[in-house]
Amino acid sequence: MKLATLKDGSPDGRLVVVSRNLEQAASTEDIASTLQQALEAWDTCAPRLQSLYDALNAGDVPGAFAFDPAQAMAPLPRAYQFVDASAFLNHGSIMERAFNLTVKVPAGVPILIQRQGDDFRGPCDDYAFPSEADGCDFEGEVAAITGPIPMGADPARCEASIRLLALFNDVSMRGHLPREMAMGFGFIQAKPATVFAPVAVTPDELGDAWQNGRVALDLKVTRNGEWFGHPNGREMDFSFGQLLSHLAYNRNLGAGTMLGTGTFSNRDHKTVGSSCLAERRALEMLEHGEAYTPFIRFGERLRFEMLGSDGTSLFGAVDNRYVSSEE
Amino acid sequence: MKLATLKDGSPDGRLVVVSRNLEQAASTEDIASTLQQALEAWDTCAPRLQSLYDALNAGDVPGAFAFDPAQAMAPLPRAYQFVDASAFLNHGSIMERAFNLTVKVPAGVPILIQRQGDDFRGPCDDYAFPSEADGCDFEGEVAAITGPIPMGADPARCEASIRLLALFNDVSMRGHLPREMAMGFGFIQAKPATVFAPVAVTPDELGDAWQNGRVALDLKVTRNGEWFGHPNGREMDFSFGQLLSHLAYNRNLGAGTMLGTGTFSNRDHKTVGSSCLAERRALEMLEHGEAYTPFIRFGERLRFEMLGSDGTSLFGAVDNRYVSSEE
Numbered sequence: 270m271k272l273a274t275l276k277d278g279s280p281d282g283r284l285v286v287v288s289r290n291l292e293q294a295a296s297t298e299d300i301a302s303t304l305q306q307a308l309e310a311w312d313t314c315a316p317r318l319q320s321l322y323d324a325l326n327a328g329d330v331p332g333a334f335a336f337d338p339a340q341a342m343a344p345l346p347r348a349y350q351f352v353d354a355s356a357f358l359n360h361g362s363i364m365e366r367a368f369n370l371t372v373k374v375p376a377g378v379p380i381l382i383q384r385q386g387d388d389f390r391g392p393c394d395d396y397a398f399p400s401e402a403d404g405c406d407f408e409g410e411v412a413a414i415t416g417p418i419p420m421g422a423d424p425a426r427c428e429a430s431i432r433l434l435a436l437f438n439d440v441s442m443r444g445h446l447p448r449e450m451a452m453g454f455g456f457i458q459a460k461p462a463t464v465f466a467p468v469a470v471t472p473d474e475l476g477d478a479w480q481n482g483r484v485a486l487d488l489k490v491t492r493n494g495e496w497f498g499h500p501n502g503r504e505m506d507f508s509f510g511q512l513l514s515h516l517a518y519n520r521n522l523g524a525g526t527m528l529g530t531g532t533f534s535n536r537d538h539k540t541v542g543s544s545c546l547a548e549r550r551a552l553e554m555l556e557h558g559e560a561y562t563p564f565i566r567f568g569e570r571l572r573f574e575m576l577g578s579d580g581t582s583l584f585g586a587v588d589n590r591y592v593s594s595e596e
Numbered sequence: 597m598k599l600a601t602l603k604d605g606s607p608d609g610r611l612v613v614v615s616r617n618l619e620q621a622a623s624t625e626d627i628a629s630t631l632q633q634a635l636e637a638w639d640t641c642a643p644r645l646q647s648l649y650d651a652l653n654a655g656d657v658p659g660a661f662a663f664d665p666a667q668a669m670a671p672l673p674r675a676y677q678f679v680d681a682s683a684f685l686n687h688g689s690i691m692e693r694a695f696n697l698t699v700k701v702p703a704g705v706p707i708l709i710q711r712q713g714d715d716f717r718g719p720c721d722d723y724a725f726p727s728e729a730d731g732c733d734f735e736g737e738v739a740a741i742t743g744p745i746p747m748g749a750d751p752a753r754c755e756a757s758i759r760l761l762a763l764f765n766d767v768s769m770r771g772h773l774p775r776e777m778a779m780g781f782g783f784i785q786a787k788p789a790t791v792f793a794p795v796a797v798t799p800d801e802l803g804d805a806w807q808n809g810r811v812a813l814d815l816k817v818t819r820n821g822e823w824f825g826h827p828n829g830r831e832m833d834f835s836f837g838q839l840l841s842h843l844a845y846n847r848n849l850g851a852g853t854m855l856g857t858g859t860f861s862n863r864d865h866k867t868v869g870s871s872c873l874a875e876r877r878a879l880e881m882l883e884h885g886e887a888y889t890p891f892i893r894f895g896e897r898l899r900f901e902m903l904g905s906d907g908t909s910l911f912g913a914v915d916n917r918y919v920s921s922e923e
Contacts, residue, residue: 280636347676347850348676349674349675350715355781372780373778382710382782383709383711383712384710385677386713387850388850399748399846420921421726452701452707453777453778454682454708454782455780455782456710456781457708458842458846461847462847515784518726518785519785520712520715520789523607523715525714594748
């Protein structure tokens with residue numbers, strides 16, 4: 270099924286079920302009023318939400334209304350725990366070669382990055398940031414939203430606890446990244462708020478494209494309407510289950526924990542491109558000795574989308590504009 | 597005023613007002629049922645909570661009951677944003693000298709560390725962790741809990757947005773820390789759940805000890821009933837306002853954002869001791885060539901407390917036991 274959260278002036282918004290074709294929505298108010306509530310009572314809520322979804326797809330919900338992505342917040346507008354991975358090792362390898370870095374990651378240990386979860390943005394919201402000198406970049410990613418996972422859970426148990434998948438732009442401010450990486454304490458100014466596609470989906474919506482705890486679909490990125498890349502999630506070097514199990518080594522994960530893949534990155538970058546500017550710039554440096562693709566300027570527009578195997582939009586699109594916070 | 601959250605089986609618990617002497621509590625259910633709710637409607641809730649607090653201190657609340665810290669969760673049992681600082685530069689300087697590190701922190705830039713906020717522990721709860729080989733340590737800290745702070749807010753505005761202060765043990769697993777610091781992406785397994793003293797207090801409860809956005813009080817640490825240290829918060833090198841302003845450079849902070857000081861550390865460590873094992877061990881290495889104070893073993897007990905200028909416990913105590921998660 271597909272779920273979204275509509276703006277209602279509150280920080281958690283109002284949960285709705287969205288039809289498979291993203292055209293219709295139906296209120297879930299007699300099941301759960303927010304997605305966090307649904308996640309905390311998933312065993313009772315999920316079957317009722319699924320029935321509503323089935324009825325909506327059949328055109329059988331009297332109060333259904335047109336779904337407008339511009340009215341959507343992030344599906345989960347804030348999360349008590351958001352951790353981002355860097356699970357496509359191809360990306361790290363390109364960055365290390367371009368910048369002559371040696372990132373000391375022991376083999377088999379995934380990179381996980383604790384992140385802010387209190388300010389997720391809706392798919393069409395203007396995104397304000399202070400200065401073009403911050404080096405605004407995007408990263409195309411998928412997040413898993415989980416049920417509760419107890420400390421010490423193995424990858425299979427973690428994977429079985431995935432309730433929903435979501436598509437997002439992990440907005441990155443590259444001007445702050447070298448300083449914060451050199452300090453060694455993770456990201457603060459380098460990683461502000463993230464932007465989500467309007468709809469979160471249960472893994473079964475992916476059909477055969479949900480493979481080994483990975484999303485085997487192209488993540489289509491356009492910048493100002495022009496193709497930028499369409500890397501596939503198949504090449505992720507750790508499954509969601511493996512990433513979550515590393516995270517849960519010595520912590521309990523609450524319902525509504527969100528874990529991101531890291532920027533999609535494929536070995537065949539010449540054909541599929543990249544899902545972030547930093548990687549394309551690094552490839553330019555390696556090939557031509559300098560990076561010429563500029564970072565995001567105020568007024569630019571980005572679009573991220575993933576099509577399911579039937580060719581229809583799976584999550585809806587991230588499609589928003591970047592603006593100055595000083596105006 | 598003083599606020600606490602009692603266990604009721606739900607993730608957010610049940611908010612109560614606690615008397616200044618920590619002996620009595622009163623239900624806030626007709627004002628706000630959780631602390632997060634109170635923080636999100638602070639302007640209307642705070643005066644009503646204050647009136648209830650005044651009445652409770654006067655022995656004038658009919659339904660008042662004995663306050664039992666063992667029934668307390670963390671005052672804010674989970675937060676949408678938790679960031680920890682390392683604002684006592686003395687601590688970093690000792691660690692760098694002992695381990696021959698060069699932490700590349702530009703002058704005037706505070707160290708901030710994005711942290712998990714979904715699993716704060718109550719003051720008397722057993723704390724389970726997987727292995728003594730993880731190098732379990734404590735860090736004595738104070739956290740500020742804020743109202744909403746808009747992107748770009750200056751230190752004065754940030755400081756004025758502090759609603760509450762809380763005392764906590766930033767439990768640290770030193771066995772994972774060198775690996776995660778070398779990776780450069782911040783802490784995951786090195787920093788699991790934190791443990792809070794039972795009561796959060798408004799800054800006015802500190803009287804003269806709330807100085808320049810710092811808590812000028814001793815943080816008393818005992819390990820298995822023996823004195824370990826009592827460093828004072830006066831020596832913090834950045835104020836809470838400065839730390840929050842750095843954080844808010846390019847992000848909005850929601851009501852209920854929590855920011856920690858980092859482990860208390862004073863230059864006069866020979867007299868006041870430390871508030872974490874890592875620092876004492878580093879001092880032993882510098883003085884004697886080796887560290888002999890061991891990390892926490894299963895069954896050990898820690899107690900953190902701060903007394904106000906009148907000699908009474910300000911936040912109540914963190915007073916709990918460390919146990920194996922394998923049993």
